[in-house]
Each structure stands twice: as structure tokens, then as C-alpha cells.
Amino acid sequence: MKIIVLIKQVPGTANTRMNPETGVMIRDAGETILNPLDEHAVTEAVMIKKKHPGTEVIALTMGPPSAQKVLREACARGADRGILLSDKAFGGSDTLVTSRVLAAAIRKIGDTNLILAGEKATDGETGQTGPMTAALLDMPVLTFVHRLEVNDMHIIARRMVEDGIEEIKADLPALVTVVKDINNPPLPTIKGYILAKKQKFPVWGPVDLALEDGTMGLKGSPTRVVKIFTPKLSRQTTFYTADTKEQLPGAAEAIIKVLKSRSLTEKGDRYGV
Amino acid sequence: MESKQSVMILAEIRSQQVHDLTWEMLTWGRKLADKLGVQVDCVVLGIEQGNFQELIHWGADRVLAVTNGRPDGILATPAARLLVEIIRAEQPGIVIAPATTFGRTIMPITAARLATGLTADCTELDIDPKDNLLLQTRPAIGGNIMATIKTARTKPQMATVRPRSIKPDGFDHTRQGEVMIKQYDTANAWPETLLSFRHNEENDINLENADLVVAGGKGMKSKENYQQLEELAVLLGAGLGATRDAVEAGWAPFARQVGLTGKTVSPKVYIAAGVSGKIQHLAGILTSEYIIAINEDADSQIFKVADLGIIGDAPTVVTQLIQALKDLKTDGKEH
Ligand SMILES: Cc1cc2nc3c(=O)[nH]c(=O)nc-3n(C[C@H](O)[C@H](O)[C@H](O)COP(=O)(O)OP(=O)(O)OC[C@H]3O[C@@H](n4cnc5c(N)ncnc54)[C@H](O)[C@@H]3O)c2cc1C
Ligand SMILES: Cc1cc2nc3c(=O)[nH]c(=O)nc-3n(C[C@H](O)[C@H](O)[C@H](O)COP(=O)(O)OP(=O)(O)OC[C@H]3O[C@@H](n4cnc5c(N)ncnc54)[C@H](O)[C@@H]3O)c2cc1C
Numbered sequence A: 001m002k003i004i005v006l007i008k009q010v011p012g013t014a015n016t017r018m019n020p021e022t023g024v025m026i027r028d029a030g031e032t033i034l035n036p037l038d039e040h041a042v043t044e045a046v047m048i049k050k051k052h053p054g055t056e057v058i059a060l061t062m063g064p065p066s067a068q069k070v071l072r073e074a075c076a077r078g079a080d081r082g083i084l085l086s087d088k089a090f091g092g093s094d095t096l097v098t099s100r101v102l103a104a105a106i107r108k109i110g111d112t113n114l115i116l117a118g119e120k121a122t123d124g125e126t127g128q129t130g131p132m133t134a135a136l137l138d139m140p141v142l143t144f145v146h147r148l149e150v151n152d153m154h155i156i157a158r159r160m161v162e163d164g165i166e167e168i169k170a171d172l173p174a175l176v177t178v179v180k181d182i183n184n185p186p187l188p189t190i191k192g193y194i195l196a197k198k199q200k201f202p203v204w205g206p207v208d209l210a211l212e213d214g215t216m217g218l219k220g221s222p223t224r225v226v227k228i229f230t231p232k233l234s235r236q237t238t239f240y241t242a243d244t245k246e247q248l249p250g251a252a253e254a255i256i257k258v259l260k261s262r263s264l265t266e267k268g269d270r271y272g273v
Numbered sequence B: 001m002e003s004k005q006s007v008m009i010l011a012e013i014r015s016q017q018v019h020d021l022t023w024e025m026l027t028w029g030r031k032l033a034d035k036l037g038v039q040v041d042c043v044v045l046g047i048e049q050g051n052f053q054e055l056i057h058w059g060a061d062r063v064l065a066v067t068n069g070r071p072d073g074i075l076a077t078p079a080a081r082l083l084v085e086i087i088r089a090e091q092p093g094i095v096i097a098p099a100t101t102f103g104r105t106i107m108p109i110t111a112a113r114l115a116t117g118l119t120a121d122c123t124e125l126d127i128d129p130k131d132n133l134l135l136q137t138r139p140a141i142g143g144n145i146m147a148t149i150k151t152a153r154t155k156p157q158m159a160t161v162r163p164r165s166i167k168p169d170g171f172d173h174t175r176q177g178e179v180m181i182k183q184y185d186t187a188n189a190w191p192e193t194l195l196s197f198r199h200n201e202e203n204d205i206n207l208e209n210a211d212l213v214v215a216g217g218k219g220m221k222s223k224e225n226y227q228q229l230e231e232l233a234v235l236l237g238a239g240l241g242a243t244r245d246a247v248e249a250g251w252a253p254f255a256r257q258v259g260l261t262g263k264t265v266s267p268k269v270y271i272a273a274g275v276s277g278k279i280q281h282l283a284g285i286l287t288s289e290y291i292i293a294i295n296e297d298a299d300s301q302i303f304k305v306a307d308l309g310i311i312g313d314a315p316t317v318v319t320q321l322i323q324a325l326k327d328l329k330t331d332g333k334e335h
Helices: A036-051 A065-075 A095-109 A129-136 A192-196 A246-261 B022-035 B052-057 B075-089 B101-112 B222-235 B242-248 B302-307 B314-334
Strands: A003-006 A009-011 A033-034 A056-062 A083-085 A114-118 A141-150 A154-161 A164-171 A174-178 A223-229 A238-242 B009-010 B039-046 B063-067 B096-097 B120-123 B124-127 B132-142 B145-151 B157-161 B178-183 B192-199 B212-214 B239-242 B269-273 B290-295 B308-312
Touching: A003 A036, A003 A129, A003 A154, A003 B052, A003 B242, A009 A065, A009 A083, A009 B212, A033 A036, A033 A154, A036 A056, A036 A065, A036 A114, A036 A141, A056 A065, A056 A095, A065 A083, A065 A192, A083 A095, A083 A129, A083 B009, A095 A129, A095 B101, A095 B120, A114 A129, A129 A141, A129 A174, A129 B101, A141 A164, A141 B075, A141 B101, A154 A174, A164 B302, A223 A238, A238 A246, A238 B314, A246 B269, A246 B290, B009 B075, B009 B101, B022 B075, B022 B096, B022 B124, B039 B052, B039 B096, B063 B075, B063 B239, B075 B192, B096 B101, B101 B239, B101 B302, B120 B132, B120 B145, B132 B157, B145 B157, B145 B290, B178 B212, B222 B239, B222 B314, B239 B242, B269 B314, B290 B314
Parallel strands: A003 A056, A003 A114, A056 A083, A114 A174, A141 A174, A238 B308, B009 B039, B009 B096, B039 B063, B063 B178, B096 B157, B120 B157, B212 B239, B212 B269, B269 B290, B290 B308
Antiparallel strands: A009 A033, A141 A154, A154 A164, A164 B192, A223 B145, B124 B132, B132 B145
């Protein structure tokens, strides 16, 4: 079996601070990580490989040359090899174009049985790349998956939807996007890192993928960001002190007043119930 | 029939029924269509029967029930094919759908097949008076930035819209409209089968779509105290959340974690009890309409984003709140 895992390099989160005036997250420039959900996708692929000997796990990412780093991490976590899709022409791609480039690479790799992706990435946060890539490859897509069973011909996946759990069977090849609950990624082993260190990752560009000028990057993208602004944290905090027994009922009342004004004190017909 | 490109709204379907969330979508649709002087088409995928007149009262000029004549539950791949067919037939200028597991799956498949742009999870939609294009505004990077996006060169302009980004408005029981049933063949396009569906427990409220979320952090002090929040959540019909530290302490399962590596919530009211408000937690709650924080430390960062701050012992305040709510209910019954 051949499994491709789509992975994305995203800005790191460990050293984030908040700008006290704007409430905006400040990330230390340069620090990047493997998108957290993609860690789960890689882990799942490696778990499938353990159950199906002979399986090959290929990590695929589109990004700048520095995105090699996440390919290396995927290999340290057990992927067999990685491919980097990188070229100036890919810069500024929206989700449709990202999916177009990924789909072209998946076609070039050929004979894939299963594609795994994260449900969403922590920066762009659209969650669109997985389903769009599947559509361009004309295969079924199962999103929001938290349990996956793989056989030679088909998969059975459990999707976490708003009002319950859907269990769906789909023919292979198929694309699956995973949520956090699917597994607990172990830390990569030292041996994994040593093996990954030796890996060389081929870099494919527009020529390798037979993509035409104008179909990629900002130029090829149908969506365009026309404005970016920071939401104001214009919250005016009303304080209430509840230090003593006497102050407690007032504190509860203040909370209930807010809930009442928004008709939230009565258990009612809520969305998502 | 008007030749102008309509605004198409995708109805939310859950358990084979049109979900009330559709009213919000129709409210957005009406707002945009009135600015453009075009009609609103409400597309219902996979079911032929329902209270379609109600959708007209909420703002639809036409309800288009689109099916493939099969009884199976409507699954993403075939449903997206139906949506592609109806878009090709009707040529709408704009297509919007709720940003739910349903909309967030079907819309990207559809947009990719039509080779057009799709903007995710918008909280604001408007029409640019200069060029009549759709202005799609959405939060990204954990609510820390807002981006306005346009799809200028391809049609239709597609967007998913976050639940509760607008209040349902404009219900008019005298509004007239048309209901049409359309069938398309999606044979050979059925690589998926629904095997089973397990409904959530009644009290198992989906965090991401909850109107009210009660969440606890390490300041709740113990698992027993945290369980009080569960009682509060049940009492209020609220979603129950937790910080990562509370999850790591074993007080709550990971599914309840709110924040950068957990769920993003955007309720009308978020109640944070004993939560310090570290940036990774805030990333999941910044789009909440109103934030109530209970913390013993007046300088705690959570108060920087709170609308109402209760300075005090979180477990005690929660106990008091539960009692007050119970009193409220019994009082209500006596009158
Ligand atoms: C503020 C902002 C808002 C944006 N809004 C939109 C928008 O509304 N619509 C739109 O079309 N584009 C949008 N974009 C562009 C979009 O972020 C990029 O196209 C990005 O490459 C992929 O999107 P994502 O981060 O949303 O990934 P998601 O679709 O959330 O990622 C899901 C999964 O897809 C896979 N994946 C994603 N990217 C890659 C990659 N480069 N290589 C390999 N696998 C990958 C991973 O498995 C990942 O877990 C926006 C960008 C910014 C900065
Ligand atoms: C990469 C990364 C990802 C992360 N992702 C997430 C995430 O998704 N979600 C998340 O929540 N965290 C996340 N974290 C962790 C985050 O940084 C914080 O550590 C965490 O949110 C703190 O949880 P807390 O508020 O429960 O605990 P603490 O920070 O310990 O805060 C406890 C608070 O309770 C108050 N308190 C104490 N006693 C009382 C009392 N008796 N009454 C009232 N108040 C009291 C204290 O004043 C304090 O403010 C992440 C961290 C990293 C590095």
C-alpha cells in the first residue's frame, strides 16, 4: 500500500507572546513547526504501516526551501521519504492552487491508495486543502475523522460531526482529514532523527509537475486578500469583587444578569444540541 | 425570470432535516441580495420534503430541493456533485453555506470542481459598492487577525459562514416564493456508504457550536470542583470546556480542550473559571461575544479580555451560581 501524508510548515507557537495593546499574537520570526494536526496524520500513516507490512509512507509538502525541516520531522516520526514542492511561482497560492499543486504531485507519484491530511492548519485555518485536493483527484474525501480502519480495498472512518458520530465506508483510493482525537503522537525517537538526518528530499517545481504559467501562485489564485486588520480587543471590563460571603450573591447575580439579557438561562433549543 | 445572478444559500442538513441554522444563512443571503437587487435561492441537498415554506418566510425567493432520488443519507461526495449541477444550471453570482462539518466539506469539493475561489469561515459579508463584488471577512491565526478576501475573476464567489455570525432576522409569513424539486443522476458517483450514525448524548453539547460555554482551568483546584462546572453546564444547556492544564490534570477529556491546540469556540457568552488566559488558550476564545472571567488574581491576563470580571474563589463562585440558578428555576415554577 502507498500512503501520502500532506504536511504543512506553520509558524511556531511555543514562544508566542501577546502585544498588550492590540492583543495580537507575536510570533518569533523564523521559528516554524510541523502543523500539529499533521503530526497526527503522520502518526496514523505509520500506525497503518505497522499493520500492513510493505506499506510506503511518503510525506509531501509545498512550501519554501526551509519546509525541508517538516519533511525531516515526518521522517523522524516514521515516514519513509519526503518530497518538497517548492518554487517562487508557488508563492501566494490560495487553497485551490495549493490543492492543484499537491494533486499534480500526487498524480506524478502515482498509484496511491490513501492520502492523509490534517483537518486544518493553525495559520490559514481554512480546512479546505484536503477536500479540494481530493476533488481535483476525483476521489472521495472523509473529513473530521477520529477513527480509521484500513483494508486493502476500502476504509471505514468515523467522522465527528455536530450532532454525533458518522461511520462511513469508502472505496480506496480516498483522502482522509484527521482531527486530534485520532491518536497520540509519540515523541520521535533519537534513532528516527538519525535516520531522517541522512534523507535527501527531491524538490519538484512547475516543470516537474507540468503546471502552466498563470495557474499557480498569486496569479493563479481566485481568492485575493484585499485587507488585513487586527480585531480590536475593545473589551471594557466591569469588575466585581467576591471576597466575602456577603459579596457572593451579588457576583452570581451579575453573571445571571448577563445570561438573562441574552436569553441563555433557560436550557432551550440551542444549536448543536 | 430575472436574468441577474442570484445569491444562493446552502441549507444546513442534519439527520435528514433542514437545521434552524439555515435561517441565519437566509438572513445573510437577503442582506446581500437586496444590496444587489437579485433573488435568493435556497438549495436543500438530498431531501425532498420539509418545511420549505418556512425557508421562504425567512427570505428565500425560491427553494430548490436537489436530490439524486436515492434514500441514502446525503454524504459529502455525492452531495457536492448535486451542488455542482445546480450551480451549473442556475449560474448564481454568490454561493454561501454554513461553516459546519457539512458546509466545510461540501463547499471546498464544489469550489475545486468549478475552479473558483472559496473563503473559509467568514464572520462578516458585504458588497463592495465600487464593483459589486462580495467582501468576505474572516478571522485567521486563532482570531488574532482579520482578513478581507475577494474572488474577482471567477464565478461564483463562494464562502462558508461561521454559525452565529448574524442574528436571524426578517421573518415574514406573507412572503411568497416558489418550491422546486430538481433531480440529478449521480450514479457511479457513490463510492461512500453510511454504515451507522450515533447521536450525541443529550447533554453532550458540541463545543464549537454552543451558544454558551463554561470552561474551567487549574484555578478550579480539583477534579471534584471541575465536575461542578459540568453540573452548571447541564443546568444551562451549555458546552463544557477546559484549559490544557485542566486536561493534563485528568479533570477533563481532550475533546473539551479549548485553545490553539484544542477547539475554537465562538459562543455568545464564554465563562472562564480559574483560567489564567495564556495566549494559547485565548486563541480559541477571542471571537466570543462576551467573556466572563472568575479568577482570584485581579492582575490575571484573562481579565484583559473579559467583559465581566469576578475577582474571587472560582469554586465558591461556581457553587453560588449553581444555587442561584436552581433558585431561579424553582421560583419560576411557583409563579
Ligand atoms: C489570513 C489568511 C487568510 C486566508 N484565507 C483563505 C481563504 O479563505 N481561502 C483560500 O482559498 N485561501 C486562503 N488563504 C490562503 C491559504 O492559507 C493557503 O492557501 C495555504 O497554503 C493553505 O491553507 P490553510 O493554511 O488554510 O491550510 P488548511 O486547508 O487548513 O490545511 C489542512 C491540511 O491540508 C494540508 N496542507 C495545507 N497546506 C499544505 C501545503 N502547503 N503542503 C502540503 N499540505 C498542505 C495539511 O495536511 C493541512 O493539515 C488565506 C491565507 C491567509 C494568510
Ligand atoms: C504549543 C502550546 C499549545 C498550547 N495549547 C493550549 C490550548 O489549546 N489550550 C489551553 O488552554 N492551553 C494551551 N497551552 C497551555 C497554555 O500556555 C497554559 O499553560 C494553559 O492554558 C494554562 O491553563 P490554566 O489557565 O488552567 O492554568 P494556570 O495558568 O495555572 O492558571 C490558573 C489560574 O487560576 C487562578 N486561580 C488559582 N486559584 C484560584 C482560585 N481558587 N479561584 C480562582 N482563580 C484561581 C490563577 O490566578 C491562574 O490565573 C498550550 C501551550 C503551548 C506551549
